[in-house]
Amino acid sequence: MSDHIVPVRVYWSVFITLLVMTVVTTSIAYIDLGPFNLLVAMTIAVFKATLVVLFFMHIKYSTNLTKAIVISGFVFLLVMVFFTMCDLLTRNITAPGR
Amino acid sequence: MWTFLVTEIMFFGGMFMAYIAYRHAYPLAFAAASQKLNIILGAINTTVLICSSMTMAMAVHSAALGKKNLLILFLIATLLLGGVFLGIKGVEYHDKWVHHEVPGPNFEFEGADAQHAALYFSLYFGLTGLHASHMIIGAVILIILIVKASKNQFSAHWYTPVEMFGLYWHFVDIVWIFLFPLLYLIDPRK
Structure with a gap:
């Protein structure tokens, strides 16, 4: 396992970004964008998942x-x-x- | 641990594939049925789970620095947030039960395509149920970790179980990150 210790501020930035993205994706669900609703929702989900994998799960440092x-x-x-x-x-x- | 998580990707992936195939086949029934979900509770649960991922990341961080008390504190916080998530999920399941939205003999749906709305709810319960069972298993492991941590079994040199469980917990969070838009945000809210 990696012995790299990630600075706490990195966790905080990821955490805040994830919360903001949750608010964004929920708000957009109230606006009718036609087929783009799915595209926007999935883009945000992939972005959030990537952040979790890279930083919370330390893959960036693996x-x-x-x-x-x-x-x-x-x-x-x-x-x-x-x-x-x-x-x-x-x-x-x-x-x-x- | 990552090899296990890759098998988990496939485990959930099969159900996600079933969801994609049926949503493609019956988009209108799925859109109508998804309106029945409580988007606010779903968003709150997403937030709760993100918070629990944050406390879990901090628990691993504290373990790596050998800070035992902080480790126990963050593990307990993660456990509590996991409990809040399951509690809210229980409220949602209860709502579905009361409103006859559980597929089966008592299923009632006022839309045009009740049969395939039932299919949506079957997938909803299958996917969220599988996810919730992962959370329950996670909660049990968390309790074991808290006990072990309080017995000084982890140090800055060896905290592998905490780190491995952290990966598992974040994985369960990622599954929910995809479940939330796919189940709750299918159709623009009216």
Whole structure:
């Protein structure tokens, strides 16, 4: 494990940013942006998750092996979503008899 | 520990995939059903969980510096915030129960597509239930850590259990960071 000690002010900045982002994403839910509601909500969620992984979970200060394991976890999640949606989105085109 | 968390990503990932597939298939029913959730309670719970992640990060920080009393204090704070989260979740579940929004024989929905609104609520209970069970397991481990810390079993040289549990707790926080917009913020509020 990394012996790097993260300064407390880094935790505080991350913490404040996470709280602000929660207020922002909740407020935007009251405004109708059409399809952009989903885009904005997910962008903010990914941003928050990245902050937690990098600083609270110390990945910014971890070894390359640990980083590779973390990235592989999320990459394979995206692989699953990508290929499942490739299937679901093209069924109407390829299903026989349609 | 990270290898375990990667398996957890896949564990939750399967349910997230089911959610994405069905939301894609029945967007209107999902949007209508999501209006039934209490966005304020959801936002409060997001805040509570972020606070508990902060106290957990401070607990690991205190452990690394060998500050035993601060470590115990922050672990207890994390446990209390986790309890608040589960309490609010319990209130929300109770609301769903009272309003016949739990899928099953007593399910009632006034929208156009009640069948698929029930599907949304099944996924809601599945995803938040899986998340809440992780919180309950986390709370049990927190109690064990508090006992061990008070018996001086951790030092600045060795606090691996605290650090590992911190990763677990932050992971559970990340799951909620995605659950909140996906379940509560689907459809603009009217």
